[in-house]
Amino acid sequence: MRDVAVVAFAQSPSVRQDSVHNEVEILTPVIAEAIKRSGIPRKQIGFTCSGSCDYLAGVPFAFVQALDAVGAWPPIRESHVEMDGAWALYEAWVRLQIGDVDSALVYGFGKSSIGDPREISVAQLDPYYLAPLGPDSVSVAAIQARALLESNGHTERDLAEVAARSLRNAKTNPNAQVKGDFEPDELLEAPYDVSPLRSRDCPPISDGAAAVVLVAGDLARKVCERPAWITGNDHRIEAHSLGARDLAKSPSAALAAEKAGVGDGPVDVAELHAPFSHQELILRAAMGLGEEVEINPSGGALAANPIMAAGLIRIGEAASRIMDGSANRVLGHATSGPCLQQNLVCVMEAR
Amino acid sequence: MSDEPLTVLRSPLRLEYTYTAGETSSRFLRGFAQGKILGRRCPECDKVYVPPRGNCPICTSPMTAEIELAHTGTITKFCIVNLPFAARNIEIPYVSASVLLDGADVPIFHLIQEVPYDEIRIGMRVEAAWEKPEDRIPGMESIMYFRPTGEPDVEIDLFEDADA
Amino acid sequence: MTQTQSEILSAPHVLEYPYKRSLGPVIGRFFTSLKERRIEGVRTPAGRVIVPPTEYDPDTSEPLSEFVEIGETGIVTSWAWVTQPRPNHPLQRPFAWALVRLDGADTAMLHAVDAGAESAMRTGMRVHVRWAVEPQGGIRDIECFEPEAS
Secondary structure (H helix, E strand, C coil): CCCEEEEEEEECCCECCCCCCCHHHHHHHHHHHHHHHHCCCHHHCCEEEEECCHHHHCCCCHHHHHHHHCCCCCCCCEEEECCCHHHHHHHHHHHHHCCCCCEEEEEEEEECCCCCHHHHHHHHCCCCCCHHHCCCHHHHHHHHHHHHHHHHCCCHHHHHHHHHHHHHHHHHCCCCCCCCCCCHHHHHCCCEEEECEEHHHCCCCCEEEEEEEEEEHHHHHHHCCCCEEEEEEEEEECCCCHHHCCCCCCHHHHHHHHHCCHHHCCCCEEECCCCCHHHHHHHHHHHCCCCCCEECCCCHHHCCCCCCCHHHHHHHHHHHHHHCCCCCEEEEEEEECCCCCEEEEEEEECC | CCCCCCCEEEEEEEEEEEEECHHHHHHHHHHHHCCCEEEEECCCCCCEECCCCCECCCCCCECCEEEEECCEEEEEEEEEECCCCCCCCCCCCEEEEEEEECCCCCCEEEEECCCCHHHCCCCCEEEEEECCHHHCCCCHHHEEEEEECCCCCCCCCCCCCCCC | CCCCHHHCCEEEEEEEEEEEEECHHHHHHHHHHHHCCCEEEEECCCCCEECCCCCECCCCCCECCEEEEECCEEEEEEEEEECCCCCCCCCCCCEEEEEEEECCCCCCEEEEECCCCHHHCCCCCEEEEEECCCCCCCHHHEEEEEECCC
């Protein structure tokens, strides 16, 4: 395997609604900053890959317009996934293994404010058995939350503590959208959205974008003082049917973590893409992350959830802790599909 | 009760959105309400783009210099459409064309009318036929179509910028 | 050239697609039975009964074709309470989402329970089908589930 590292990361401040800028206008400065931080001239980037969702934009092939933010003339090697940018990063990492190009630009973006993300999420469900019932993202997450609470002694207070800690961590993140000091007791007094989930157990609606530059081998050492070397990168998916899974556990996250080598060493920081508070608990257990691991110093998806960028941001935030010298071994996780159906784990180390 | 096995499920999808045009597109669209076609010039590449995108698609530099373009141009390519298009009440066959406006470096798409479809040519000179001022809106429909100016055809090198 | 928010144009947009989906032999048979107020599952070679039926074994990916008659009652394996239904929800009064494992099935199906109040919901409770008055040939031919009288 070829050594590949994250050498640069940039993101836009997540906001509830950017009614002034379209996706390209949000993305352009983010990509420009990531490229500038990478030290690689734009025209030398070997491969470009993005993640976005046409249903968020309400337009088929919406991602094509985003190429204005990239500069695609003369023609570039480019690909796209209808997924969170974390999977675009996975594709770029695979692409770099071939050896003919040494760098890749990866980005993810979306304006969740344009449509109704809870309704849009129904469109990803089984069109025969699930979608006709209209179960929105909070509804299915709530079913999973109850399954967790009834399976192993976790309580609603545990969920509130995840939310409180996330929003407190977000205070030091200039790009986070929701932040502040909340006591779990205070959070528990709020009414349910879909029980057992309350509003703070659910992600905010966010417009935002993020970009990462991956570089292989010696070039990474040339352009970056402390690259975040990817030592493991894996993703797994479970059956779609909610009734055929044990919703309180995440075998796909566990397997992805195992294959990515999470357990091969200590984890200083784990950025977990858990749009719902109970999912952080499921993921920690699945990946075997103990009390000593710092979870979501960025605030995580409860503080900002630009759909299609939120998973990539977990990888970027985790990589940043290596690049800034505050951590030596980290992981970034991303999820896709209802109730943690699909999970990606990216382990990075300093050398 | 029917004995026939079911074979099909109707599953209509309906989602509602509120679009924001963004800064660049808003100015462009508002220009039409005022009878103007606004392009933007890239300070690095020196090319004029219409519709303007905010960034140059080649070098990604922000394009802030606004250029008011002429309402005349040259047909660079066209097609004769024989299928009715649900959104428009238009006689078949009709012609859709790329029109390179004078002063622009990329063409815009529009309809060509007031000329038999089999007389339309690459290189033909055309001009915008606008809605009456009181009927103009912030959108390209403020131009109903393009029609021949009667000027002699222009030689167009279709691949002039292929190596840019 | 920064513009104020009021100068930025916005417009509503509706995305609509009139999809018609082929059911195939497995889902087709399930929906045909459902319209006739019968529920069928499919059995895997390992003996696991899947409801609603899938075309392939989720563990081995082999095609499945052994159908099994399933009852109209079952238990709730997880649930969530909706106080404010959204327009596309199956009921327009407060209701529970539930995973219901019907008697004879090894998997649960998602549907709604018209329980009346959140206090009436409990994991493990028994529920039975309320059939739609006018079946259309789809999962909503089950209108919802109701708590069994205790």
